[in-house]
Amino acid sequence: MEFARGSMLYLDDVSVSFDGFKAINGLSLMLAPGEMRAVIGPNGAGKTTMMDIITGKTRPDHGDVIFDQSIDLTRHDETDIARMGIGRKFQKPTVFETHTVADNLLLSLAGKRGVFETLLAQITGAEARRIEEILETIRLEERRDDLAADLSHGQKQWLEIGMLLAQDPKVLLVDEPAAGMTDAETMATADLLKRIAGEHTVMVVEHDMEFVRALGVKVTVLNEGSVLAEGSLDHVSADPHVIESYLGR
């Protein structure tokens, strides 16, 4: 896996089709450790399917998906990949609605995952402290004992990001974190993500151009399952192909 040297996430010539429809078509992408990357593209460009492939939900028809220079992700399932350190936030905020906010974070904390481990687990002081920290980061201290179902849409987004933080993964895949947020919330989210990057490798899929601009990172434009353009936001915005297939509409 020489070719993946120096990368945290490495996709090469990945394709997958559903009943003849090519959702991903020869996609290649590389993220360096600590890099934050924004991925944009029109509906059906294959953004979510790409995340499905990285997280083991969908198996590609062919192509390489290498994590941390050496691990072939196509050979592992979601659970394995999550435990290796790839966290994911869904497009539609997905939290455990019948658990409290604190419990959602508790279940996300890195560490105990085995059946018998959790059967006997007692919450430790370190765990409790970490939960408090995250609650503060995502500004949900007041809601700690409320059921996640009772949160607003934006708060659920934050909680899910908090759950990602609790996992302490090497790579965070964040699907549309700003959807349903107010402008202020959107900017706060961008700030949060920027803080996370550096320690973690982050891939953000987003439609909101203001948000992408606020992130101020390298942008990859996907279209019809492959990379259309890559570079700074200004650079890709000027690309005529991008304008034609995405921005122009």
Place this chain on the structure above:
Amino acid sequence: MLLRFLLAAATIAVFIAAGSLLPARAASLETLLAELPEGGYDERAAVVTAIAGTGDDRAVALLEALAEGDLRQMKDGGQIVRVVREGRTHTAFDPLTGAEIGEISSRAASKIRVNNKLRRAIAAALGQLTLASPDRARRLAAAASVLKTGDPEQIEALDAALETETDPEVRTAFMDARAAAVLNAARPTAEKVAAIAQLAGRNDPQVLSIITAATTSDEPAVAAAAADALDRIEQARAAWGAVQNVWYGLSLGSVLMLAAIGLAISFGVMGVINMAHGELVMLGAYTTFAVQELIRSFAPGLFEVSLLIAAPLAFLVAGAVGVGIERGVCRYLHGRPLETLLATWGISLILQQTVRSIFGPTNQQVGNPDWMSGAFEIGQLTITWNRLWILLFALAVFALLLLILKRTPAGLQMRAVTQNRRMAEAMGIRSGWVDALTFGLGAGIAGLAGVALSQIDNVSPNLGQSYIVDSFMVVVFGGVGNLWGAFAGAFTLGIVNKFLEPYAGAVLAKVLVLVFIILFIQRRPRGLFALKGRAVES
């Protein structure tokens, strides 16, 4: 063996004697009849042979009467009559024309006696006569009779008949009969081996027993040829047995498909299992019963078309109940498939108990019209008409449904909702309306299945329960939202079931099929014909 040989030799002697005694007498049946009482048994045998020689049609009945000992000669006038005894009264008939002459006293006529030797001569003469009969059916019957008895005395008659016979089927029958006779005659080994080869082409229990008998022959070549032929016959029987199993499987498959296909479309479109589906089938069967009862009371002449009347009614009755279930219950449980499953189970209990209260818990008699009764054969395959009609009916329903789904706007909407409900709604499809329609259509087909099932199964309130698990299996095996899945699933399961039955017994076969499906679903959790893609995975 020896005795038969002696008898045969004696008969041949009689033939020769007859030939020399009556060389050129081209006598009519009437004159020969008059000669019958004269002389001893040998002379009488000669006359019998001469009678056969006339080829006269009336001779058959005459000789049969003689063999039975029914021919008597009137003491007064010497007329020969056939006497039928009934109790103490004796009635005389003309032996040739069959015309009644009248009642006679038992002492008025004396019996024309026959002994065993004469009876054999009569049998030979009869064989010759019937084998040469202008009536095709009679010739075939004669051949069958020789095949059965394997009477070596008939060989010559058969040879003679074969020379003039042109009908291919009759010729085959003659050759087979001759072969059977040859095996019993003192003939060269090669001829017997050829005879076995001839018989081996045929496939019935009769021939099987003849050849089985030949395996114990004193002549090793004959025994070997017989054993060999027996093997080949066994193979042919196994092959036909397989064909028969396929047929049974197709028949079971057609019933399963009818029962499952409605389930499959509502499962496909709405993602819910209708546990009351079996009861809708049962309602269809009871509709058939009710229609037949009404016809019996008011218009017995319509009985032959009762099913044609019942089918649309059953569709409507079950379909209406289906729409009622959807609008009344399932609609409110949308997106909660497990709750829907429980609620429809409750409905199934209510429907069952309602029917039980109205019609009683016992089986109801639903009649088969004439065109659904009986059976016919192809080779060794027996096909009953009702099963054949049900297969055709199932295929027709399937084709019609396919047409509705592929060619009508309603079908297009159903397929749209199956594939992506939310997108379909966004396109302006009223999914609630589609749900009701789908449910109603599925239920209506269940009603049709009930009409079909009423022809082959007991109509009782439990009818639905006995098919429901199997139809679930068909749906699960075939895959959701795909009619071809239900089609392939039903026929595969039907055939596999019927092939397992001879080895494992009916119950164990079913258990094995269920275990197979449970294992199969591990490998393909979404069935044979699963839809793929992101939309259906959630």
Place this chain on the structure above:
Amino acid sequence: MKADPLLDLKSKLFLALLVAAAIVVPMANLVAAPGSDFYLPSFAVALFGKYLTYALLALSVDLIWGYCGILSLGHGAFFALGGYAMGMHLMREIGPRGVYGDPVLPDFMVFLDWKELPWFWWGFDQFWFACLMVLLVPGGLAFVFGWLAFRSRVTGVYLSIITQAMTYALMLAFFRNDMGFGGNNGLTDFRDVLGFDLRSDATRAGLFVASAAALGLGYLLARRVTTSRAGKVLVSVRDAEARARFLGYRVEGYKLMVFTLSAMMAGVAGALYVPQVGIINPGEFSPANSIEIVIWVAVGGRGLLLGAVLGAILVNGAKTLLTGWVPEIWIFVLGLIFVLVTLFLPKGVLGAFGTLSWRSGGARRGASAQPAE
């Protein structure tokens, strides 16, 4: 500061009630004079004992359905298997007192002209072995079945349908005489258990107490599981299975654990049921029985352990009363319960009327919570 999560107020109340019942019911039968106001006839003791085993069975179904979203339509099979394991022991204990007087072979085997005991009947003359099998056979079947099903992610309606197929297949198999479990008639004509006459009042009282104890222990066990962090994971799996996977939980492992545990509980319930009703036959495997268990849970309140107990007792009490009163009407009522509870009482009786919330079990919204994905 915080109440003991394992034994909250409701749990304590319930266990106290159970202990009270375990004392009062036998006393009312054994000590109170027949004819007095406090006297409880013997049949009622057996009847209440049967309810307790049903409650334990409902508890086992609630554990998987209420807390993990696994709707098993074949849990009656585990109950019946536990029952058969116990029934086999009781058959062996008849010994030479059977109709045919064979010291080893049960009557039905002598009738079928069998010469020796099939291998799978070996060891059932020992009570401890039978008890072990009561746990191992249902547990083993659940483990194998669950391993196959959960590994390939058979979920939702599909899982329900194949669990139904499982119990249906077992029913067909047990109906066969060749299986060696008494075919149609099942196992019956038991004499005694551990040397106590099954028809004596004292034995019945003892079985009632044993059933109450089993229910109490089953409840505590279920409580222990559902209040643990693993219990929270189970609820997470129920509500958002994919999310749980992406957090790194091996979902199939959790499902397998709770499914197997639940099957063993059902097996114990079956084992206690058989000596109290005196018969076990293949009808116990019928799919209809298994679905009925689910409705007990739904009536009481899914995702509330006490709801399952309450539902089992309510529905079966109603069944006993109604079938004694107008037999035909029971099926109608049962059918209506299915429809009305799912439509109008999705949280069950306890969920709708219970005022105290206990979040630690994650159950407050259990009955109405929908999986988010």
